[in-house]
Amino acid sequence: MGKTIRDESTASAYWAAVNTFCPLSDIHVIADAPVGCYNLVGVAVMDYTDAIPYLENFTPTSLTEKEIASSGTTEVVRDTIEKLRGNGRQLILVSSAESEMIGSDHEHMLQMHFPEVRFFPSDSLGENEWQGRDRALLWLHSQFDDAKPAIIEPGTVSIIGPTYGCFNSPSDLAELKRLIAGTGGRLQHVFPFESSLRDISDLKNSDVIIVMYREFGLALAEALQRPVLYAPMGLDDTATFIMELGRHIQKEQQAAAFLLEEKRTILRPLWDLWRGPQAEWFPTVRFGVAAARTYAEGLERFLGREMGMQCMFSLDSAVADNTSLRQEIAANQPQFFFGRIIDKIYLAELDAKTRFIPAGFPGPIVRRALGTPFMGHSGAVYILQEIINALYDMLFNFLPINRVAASGEAPAPEIPWSPEAGELLDRIVAKAPFISQISLGRELRKKAEALAAKQGKETVTPDIIQLLH
Structure with missing residues (x-):
């Protein structure tokens, strides 16, 4: 039997095609997909976020059981194309898992009746996003480059x-643009986010x-x-990026001056935090990462190698074994976990x-x-700021707060421990x-003593602890 995958971390290549083609301003995507499929991407249910805007240049063929079970999808594809022809955009037909399962291949039909329409087989069942x-990016170049x-x-x-x-693409893209401008580069295209088909030949x-x-x-590329x-993450990686970019565009002196100014301005908070008392915590911080490769490797490099924190694991979510990951969290809890909603669920469980x-x-x-x-550099400051703010928030739990007891509640008895x-x-x-150890120990101790008293025991024994943990 094949390996059972727990909590799939990536979407399919079908969604990858839709998310790659639709940002291009002069493309209209036709998805050879069942009724309702467009809603997922259109309202961003796939990622439970507003990372995907409403897609006005996306139309499904809205397959029903009739097309999937008997007649095939050719007729509904032709009808959809007829409705959209003449809208001034390049039409691209994309297959879905459902149309691929019944063997829909529209290359010949398009060549005969709609030669201007391109067909992209998404391989939804064979590839991840x-x-x-x-x-999809390479295919766009092969189809529309002027050669x-x-x-x-x-x-x-x-x-x-x-x-x-x-x-996080809007923020990271903004930071990347800032680094390019500071180094002396002139931004030509952001492909496909801020581009059109006309830009492909200019890349x-x-x-x-x-x-x-x-x-x-x-x-x-x-x-x-x-x-x-x-694109860089962390201090050394960003410094190297700036100097390498300066060398390629023959702006080495401007790159060196920009890097020096970065240290005086953007990175100043990082230096202040490093010299402050909170830096004493850094070697004690244990963190784990389960994210796309860019962020998994970048966070391990910055926080682990550069800031001296303890990286317990850093996993590429596209290939991570989520069952093993959950077991790792159960055995050794990190202080910080950078991850996805499925990881947050594991922590809650x-x-x-x-x-x-x-x-x-x-x-x-x-x-x-x-x-x-x-x-x-901005990302390095932001990430470290988030961690230090969270550390201060954790310290709040250590404060000896006098909480008001519920009406009629007797004070917890002090019971000896075996x-x-x-x-x-x-x-x-x-x-x-x-x-977190101080607050956790205090919390477990209070619960154990209260449970022992409730059971009429004069001593806290290991079985009481096991009932709580």
């Missing part, structure tokens, strides 16, 4: 990667190509045969004392503001994040 986006020799425009930079449904004329995500986009850089920070989809999180980057119960409590508390 990152593989699908990568292939003319490149005429390089010195100093120009194009970004490949921002598509609908990518976590190869860029001096440098920046691939925003490590999950996809490299195939297209390599096809353009231009120097390629990845285990009653973990872990602070969850969203770092990927799917998840009920809004990331449309430009002030929450993970990438670049040595075995004390040892068990210590072992349980030791598994919790370091800064």
